[in-house]
Amino acid sequence: MPRKLKPHLCRECGESNPEKFYKRYKSLCKICFLESNKEYNKEYNKEYQKTDKYKEYQKKYQKTDKYKEYKKEYMKEYRKNIINVEKNKN
Structure with missing residues (x-):
């Protein structure tokens, strides 16, 4: 019986659409990732x-x-x- 995979959830906004996630940063969606890196x-x-x-x-x-x-x-x-x-x- 295959295991059910949990959807990725953004740790900032809770977004669960996997197409909007960066491959390297699965814990942040693109919008939150860009927002978090603005100052840097x-x-x-x-x-x-x-x-x-x-x-x-x-x-x-x-x-x-x-x-x-x-x-x-x-x-x-x-x-x-x-x-x-x-x-x-x-």
């Missing part, structure tokens, strides 16, 4: 941005066409916002 990720990103590896990556990325397109779009929006702010002041 913020600190890690700050430290990573100070490294030489990150700075080299930034230099390479800034030369790509994708970055140049993004920058054009960003600057268009930025200029629109500046104009709107100046209009609202007057």
Whole structure:
């Protein structure tokens, strides 16, 4: 007689949908896992941005066409916002 398997339950929210669980972290669903790591990720990103590896990556990325397109779009929006702010002041 086969044993009945208990469904995985998230230890934070009690969610029992196994498709929403990370394979390595079966005790936490994806949402709770990401929430629990927000602070850690913020600190890690700050430290990573100070490294030489990150700075080299930034230099390479800034030369790509994708970055140049993004920058054009960003600057268009930025200029629109500046104009709107100046209009609202007057």
